[in-house]
Amino acid sequence: MDELKFPESFAWGAATAAYQIEGGWDTDGKGLNVWDTFTHQGGDRVLKNHTGDVACGSYTLWEEDLKCIKQLGLTHYRFSLSWSRLLPDGTTGFINQKGVEYYNKLIDSLLAMNVTPLVTLYHFDMPQALEDQGGWSSEKTADVFEQYAKFCFSTFGDRVKLWITVNEPAMVAKLGYEQAIFAPGKKETGFGAYRSAHNMIKAHAKAWHMYNTFFKEKQKGLVSIALDSDWAEPLDPNSDGDKEACDRYQQFRLNWFANPIFIDGDYPAVMKSEISRNSKEEGLMTSRLPEFTDEEKKIIKGTADFFCLNYYTSRNVRPLSTKPSGPSYNSDTGAEGIKDPNWPEAGVEWLAVVPWGLRKLLAYIKNTFGDPDIYITENGFAQSDPPVLQDVQRWGYFEETLTEVLKAIKQDGVKLKGYFVWSLLDNFEWNSGYNVRFGLFHVDFNQPNLPRTPYYSAIEYAKVVKENGLISK
């Protein structure tokens, strides 16, 4: 059944992130990061005050993770490096050799199993020492990140050929620096998200150039950034107001980062005009959205070797019904996303299951950002606690999604190179702690040895990987 097959050498993967799985928060010289601090502050920042102190214990149980990867037959594994495990204060002034050894073991073992690593440099866990100096609010962090990236390329780049600089900068910016929902818990409404995003874009561009100039020729790898996006549809397709709101919703999320990096080094026009107009009305002399200089635009433009998309859900969009008081990212966007009541929910309130939204988003990316090679670096469905091992319905969501992905490849001509399930394991799901379970493998957090057990979805996913295609019924 050829029509169910994926292209040859399609990358089949699963993804994790350091803070969400490793534990070992103060082991072997690891420095503190913002999530250590944030979770240790308690106060219900995270459901039931869960922390990542132990998580899946992957710092010691990494071989158990390898067994899961093997059982799935994955061709690729996406994980992130803990910045403060490698560089405890975030700078190359002191290198924690134990951290280097840990990732060396992991990378070497993956390669020995014929699994290609896709490595993220920063997945939400800024070293606390850098946060104390401003974190992403400070432009200096972009320079420190560049040095961290250089260190990682020179230490691991002989073996790692696929790199992601920053994971989901929009989430870090909005939730971490504007709404205080994520670490570092800053609430700089109307400013924080834009400023931190600005510095993350610069950090990404510097890291890409560092690789391109000093490593690429020898190491022959690729560098990108992982961007998250919903698919957005106008609530009423015949309403101009809804159509405009829908466009803003998209521009303020995906294009915020993808325009500068993939198109012209600059923010989307609608972001510039809306934020500037609102800033003027607020009596400010300059826009709350920082500007890139012409020189910076040239540096930022074209700094991704492929497109990494994290997709989970879709929204129907209309203009904001009530404008929030005071300046904010939300009021600048002036749009709100609504879940269609017919869309099923997967384990967590925000995750409406909309497989066709992914197909549309992939086509949008193809048409808007120069038909790049695309990897879906995250896609997944959760179960809430207590989960069932026979997650038949959840596997159904994966199958529907992969069917849409196939259509994107075969009917829409999207150059899709790979698909990564979020996540290999149940893990620390940020504010939801361990109550929202995204794993292909169940982790029993109540047992000291944190046993991993495959869900039905894992067994079925392994078949798809093996077939390099969907199984006909």
Ligand code: NOJ
């Ligand atoms: C995106 C993030 O990158 C990941 O850390 C998170 O667990 C998943 N979404 C699910 O919310």
